[in-house]
Amino acid sequence: MRRDEFLKLLEKRVLFLDGAYGTELFKRGFRGKLVEVLNLENPEMVRELQCDYTGAGADILLTNTFSANRMKLTQYGLAEFIEQINAKAVEIAKSACKTDQLVFGDMSSTGTFVKPLGEIDFDEVYTIFKEQAQILIDSGVNGIIIETMSDLKELKAAVLAVRDVSRDIPLIVSMTFEEDGKSVTGTSVEIFATVMNDLDVDVVGINCTLEPKQMLSVFSKLAKYSKKPLCVEPNAGKPMLVGNRLVYRTSPEEFAIYMRDFVELGANIVGGCCGTGPEHIKLMRNYIGERTPVQRAVTKEQFIASRTVLKPTEPFLIIGERINATGKKKLQEEIRQMNFSHLVKLAQEQEQEGCAAIDVNLGLEKVLSEEHFRGVINELDRYASLPLSIDVQTLNFLEICFREYVGRAVLNSATCDEKHLLPRIELIKRYGGMLIVLCMEKDIPEHSEERVKLAKKAVEILKAEGIELERVFFDPLVLPIGAKKDHRVTVETVRKLKELGLKTSIGLSNLSFGLPERESVNAAFLSLCVDAGLSAAILNSKEQTTMNVLRGALTLKGEQLVQIDQIEEEPL
Amino acid sequence: MRRDEFLKLLEKRVLFLDGAYGTELFKRGFRGKLVEVLNLENPEMVRELQCDYTGAGADILLTNTFSANRMKLTQYGLAEFIEQINAKAVEIAKSACKTDQLVFGDMSSTGTFVKPLGEIDFDEVYTIFKEQAQILIDSGVNGIIIETMSDLKELKAAVLAVRDVSRDIPLIVSMTFEEDGKSVTGTSVEIFATVMNDLDVDVVGINCTLEPKQMLSVFSKLAKYSKKPLCVEPNAGKPMLVGNRLVYRTSPEEFAIYMRDFVELGANIVGGCCGTGPEHIKLMRNYIGERTPVQRAVTKEQFIASRTVLKPTEPFLIIGERINATGKKKLQEEIRQMNFSHLVKLAQEQEQEGCAAIDVNLGLEKVLSEEHFRGVINELDRYASLPLSIDVQTLNFLEICFREYVGRAVLNSATCDEKHLLPRIELIKRYGGMLIVLCMEKDIPEHSEERVKLAKKAVEILKAEGIELERVFFDPLVLPIGAKKDHRVTVETVRKLKELGLKTSIGLSNLSFGLPERESVNAAFLSLCVDAGLSAAILNSKEQTTMNVLRGALTLKGEQLVQIDQIEEEPL
Ligand SMILES: [Zn+2]
Ligand SMILES: [Zn+2]
Ligand SMILES: [Zn+2]
Structure with missing residues (x-):
């Protein structure tokens, strides 16, 4: 099944995944440490369970390969069997299928944290996922599911790995969240949704950790923020030890009733995680039946995000300018010596001052x-919290940053020169993010008409x-008035770009470069720009006059800076 | 000679006044206390001196009536002779004239200070001057000169008195200044010029106190700030006692040479004060000869002034809003009890904060x-220093304020309704000042087109x-955004009025009435208005954001708030 056919199928009807492997095989007597060993040692036991899921009405069977990546297998001394375990799993699943059923290769965490939370490099994890994905895809799976992920960075490595093996394989990604809607690494479901909106994945979902009742509110956030089709696999409640058996308290009947609620909220694929078995899937399928997915209302707002902080970019995005080593010898020297403590301090200060990005x-x-x-990307990920605007000139370094970054950053910046713009578009297509495009090519046009033309x-x-224009800010270019440049050209360019429905961002402080009293001029000018329709500014948030005027200018426009708290607290 | 004929004559050639009476009659043997007594006791002695002045070439003879006002005469027990002394003086002067010579009735100070500097009421002084002016004019003088005045308020009373006797009599007013260009009551020559520009006087001048060399720099300031023809009468240097004779050290030759410098600076009428005699006048006339007055470059700027502070209104006039008792019960009660201490404190604060007017x-x-x-006008005259914007609704009270005020105030405000506007125009015609005209009649028009039409x-x-439009600010009207009024109407009205070449002023704070965080909104809006061409604002100068943004907005326009120091320090 090709990717576009899979997406068409998702539009047509709600699909059913299978239930758990680990807990169900335990229930059926397996007492080893790694259920994937069964693929080689007792394939019939796996096949039997999968046949039960087929009988229960699952549209998609997962391969028994959840932990079958090199990192996990190495822990159990099974690394040498990686190819057999994965290939055999596909073979077993296929043998348990009816004609129109699909087999998705199951992947999950390496069990370690990627830098900076852990010790392993992003590229190493990427290579581990790529190896498993290559085997699964070579063995003939119809799609890949990456599930039960709790570190967004590890998930990103997995996504890039799968896509570097195949651009055409259907791909489902699913993270696991606590009841407060955050993963154990502090990433909220909204951030997960936001980041995945940009990446080349087909379905996003939530699985494990929570039983259906607890997962509903988390899922409703995902439904609001995600532009992708949705998948959900709750646990059958928390496990309780009854005698020597683990019992999951959510009965198949209860599970089925809840799962219909997920469908009402917009789920496209429903299945079960830990504690669910064929009976859960069967009752769920019967209860939900054959139905068209619900059309969801997804927020139209654009957000940026770090690993732990989501910030709306509307009505206005404030980007702090102060991490800029240009012309600062001492700071440059510290950076060369990999000492980023001063940068972290600057980031923290700017957060206090009211910036939404750094x-x-x-x-x-x-x-x-x-x-x-x-x-620097890892240091800021670890010790500062705001999303970044990555202001890097060298394309290679820019890619390093975007590859390493956890969240949705702003790429600052591309020019309108195709040779400069195209590779930067490629970066945000591959890694996600928003983009600032300067209204210039080699030189800065003198008049607003020419800037708008570019x-x-x-x-x-x-x-x-294929880049949505909502992801792009156009920078009308601010020049120093001290150098006799006319600030009105900038204001006019903002106004005209706004009339074209485009978003705009300026580097404010350049205006007052070389002037003795910069703050008051910056502030006065910012008010003119906001009035003309400006959407964002890179500015010095230490300037209280500027920050005050910005609030006032937005109030005048009938807009106010939205606090992220307000968004998170929004009721279901 | 009618007033317009006199003004034409002034355009044609430089006129010569006579010299001193007091010092010259002393030199000729008079040892009484009041030379005016001679008009009755020894008219021939006065006539002889005046004939000498005629012979020296004086175009204008002054009557020997310098101190012949009721206040002064009363001090010498001569009040009952006021009519005879003045009338006789005119008769003597006329008898000493050739056909084409002019006789100007001489008036000067009552010798007391008007409230608040002294104890006497403005209206009492006014009545004293009116009495003397009436006698002089009834006796047939060709004009009036009010000279050697050191209190601007007393001068104002004298001007109003003369004009209330005759609108058609030529009128010269002359103050006396120290070498630093200030009168003993602290009024600068620039303030004198500024206030007299508005009043219905024909010629302004400086006399007495200084010898020609010292008076030149003071006179050059007058020449720069006054729009009226100029008169100058220096002393012949400081008096020195030689034996039992007072000797003035400036010789007639030296005097004549200096007096030509005054003509070069733009003097229209030249004469001598203390220490000068017929020889000074004769040499001066010969040295200067028959010549056309010099065309001066007069500053085009509009200034406002209190008794002691001159403030430019360009590029922007900041008027402090905080003396406003509306809705403040306690403050209103204090005012009712004539306790203005709180108002004085508010005025002083607002000066510190950078206001130019209160x-x-x-x-x-x-x-x-x-x-x-x-x-309140007298209390602020005494204890606060900035010029006032008089924000009074009741016409009668408004006139009281303008009559009492020393300086050039702003009348705040008239509407465009003729019935409201005309009496307020009359006030600034009579008393001087600038005017704020609200772009409304009974109601405030909704759209800018209608406001501009009004x-x-x-x-x-x-x-x-006959009111120069430079004296007028149009208020485009600011309504509270909290009440859903569109602030853009105001900005658009400012822009259109600016295009018409009109000046504009707003009451800024009304914008944010009822809002929680007013300063930032006010500041953002002010930047938009300044960009549109706003010339003035009544605002809360405690708002530092607003004050900062104002500075920045003016810098953006390539303008900066001018410090009055810069003006005063300007070299000759
Ligand atoms: Zn699970
Ligand atoms: Zn699971
Ligand atoms: Zn004198």
């Missing part, structure tokens, strides 16, 4: 290496590349 | 009397009444 510019790049960029050219390129 | 609104006026308004109507009325 621009990161390491200054002179030719004296730096990939490790400096990886280092923006229109860029719009055509972006459309052709 | 708006004064006493709140509910029907519970107040004329004395409250006189009281402003245009007011412009026609103002032009017909």
Whole structure:
């Protein structure tokens, strides 16, 4: 089944996944440590369970390969069997299928944390996932599911790995959350949804940890923030030890009733995780029946995100400018020595001052290496919380940053020159993120008409590349008034771009470069720009006048800066 | 000679006044206390001196009536002779004239200070001057000169008195200044010029106190700030006692040479004060000869002034809003009890905060009397220093304030309704000042087009009444955004009025009435208005964001708030 056929099928009807493997095989007597061993040692036991799921009406069977990645297998001394375990699992699942059933290769965590939470490199995890995905796909699965993930960064590595094996394989990704809607690594379901909206995945979902009743509110957030079809696999309640048996308290009947609620909220694929068995799947399928997926209302807002913080970009995105090593010798020297403590402090300060994102510019790049960029991204991931605007010139370093970054960052920036713009579009297509496009090519046009003309050219390129314009800010360019540049050209360009329905962002402080009293000029100018329709600014949030005026200018427009708390507290 | 004929003559050639009376009659043997007594006791002695001045070439003879006002005469027990002394003086001067010579009735100070500097009421001084002016004019003088005045308020009373006797008599007013360009009451020559520009006087001048060399720099300031023809009468240097004779050290030759410098600076009438005699006048006339007055470059800027502080209104006039008793019960009660200490404190604070003028609104006026308004004007004259914006609704009270005020105030405000506008135009014609005209009649029009239309109507009325439009601010009206009024109407009205070449002023804080965080909204809006061309605002100068943004907005326009120091320090 091709990817587009799978997506058409998802539009047509709600699909049913199977239930648990680990808990069900335990129930059926398996007492080993790794159920994947059964693929080689007792394939019939696996096949029997899968036949039961087929009989229960599952549209999709997962392969018994949840932990069959090299990292996990190594822990059990089984690394040498990686290919057989995965290939055999596919073979077993296929043999348990009816004609129109699908087999998805099951993948999950390596069990370690990627840097900076753990010790393992992103690229190492990526390689581990790529190896397993390659075997599963070579063995003929119809799709891949990456599930029970709790680290967004590890998930990102897995997604990139699967897609680097096949651009055409259907791909479901599913994270596991606590009842408060956050993963154990602090990533909220909204951030998960936001980041996955950009990535090349087909279905996003939630599974494990929670029983259906607890998962409903988490799932409803996913339904609100995700633009993708949805998958859900709750546990059958928390396990209780009764005698020497683990008993899951959610009965198949109760499970089935709840699962229909998920369908009402917009689930496209429903199944069961720990504690569920063929009976759960069967009753669920009967209770829900053959039905068309519900059309959901997804928020139209654009968000940016770090691993733990989600920020709306509307009505206005404030990006702090102060991490900028350009012309700062001492700071540059610290960065060269991989000492990022000053940058972390600057990020924390700017968060206190009311920024929603932090621009990161390491200054002179030719004296730096990939490790400096990886280092700063990881350090800020660990010790600062806001999303980043990655202000890097060298394309290779820019890719390092976006690859390493956990969340949805802003790429700052591309010009309208196709040769400059296209590779940066490729980056946000592959890694996600928003983009700032400067209204210039080699030189900055003097008049607003010419700047707008370049923006229109860029719009055509972006459309052709399939980038939604909502993901893009156009920078009308601010020049120093001290150098006799006319600030009205900028305001006019903002106004015209707004009339074209485009979003705009400026680097505010450039206006007052070289002036003695910068804050008041910046603030006055910002009010004019906001009035003209400006959507974002990279600014010095230490300037209280500027920050105050920004609030006032937005109030004048009948808008107010939204606190993320308000969004999170929104009732179901 | 009619007033217009006199003004034509002034355009044609430089005129020569006579020299001193007091010092010259002393030199000739008079040892009494009041030279005016000679008019009755020894008229021939006066006539002889005046004939000498005629012979020296004086175009204008002054009557020997410098101190012949009721206040001064009373001190010498001569009040009953007031009519004879003045009338006789005119008769003597006329008899000493050739056909084409002019006789100007000489008036000067009552020798007391008007309230609040002294104890005497403005109206009492006014009555004293009116009495003397009436006698002089009835006796047939060709003009009046009010000279050697050091209190601007007393001068104002004298001007009003003369004009209330005759609108057609030529009128010269002359103050006396120290070498630093300030009168002993602290009024600068620039303030004198500024205030007299509005009043119905024909010639302004400086006399006495200084010798020619010292007077030049003071006179050059007058020449820069005064729009009127200029008169100058220096002393012949400081008097020195040689034996039992007072000797003035400036010789006639030296005097003549200096006096030509005054003509070069733009003097239209030149004469001598203390220490000068016929020889000074004769040499001066010969040295200068028959010549056309120099065309001066007069500053086009509009200034406002208190007794001691001059403030430019360009590029932007900041008027402090905080003296406003509306809705403040305790403050209103204090005002009713003639306790203005709180108002004085508010005025002082607002000066510190950077205001150029202080708006004064006493709140509910029907519970107040004329004395409250006189009281507040005098209290602020005495204890605060900035010029005022007089925000009074009741026409009668408004006139009290303008009559009592020393300086050039802003009348706040008239509407475009002719019935409301005309009497307020009359007030600034009579007493001087600038005017705020609200772009409304009974109601506030909803759209900017209608507001501009009303402003245009007011412009026609103002032009017909001879009011220069530079003296007028149009208020486009700011309504509370909290009440869903559109602030853009205000900005658009400012822009259109600016395009018409009109000045604009807003009451800023009304915008945010009822909002929780007013400062940021006010500041953001002010930037938009300044960008649209706003010239003035009544605002809360405690709002630092607003004050900062104002500075920035002006910098953006390439303008900066001018410090009055810069003006005063300007070299010759
Ligand atoms: Zn599970
Ligand atoms: Zn599971
Ligand atoms: Zn004198």
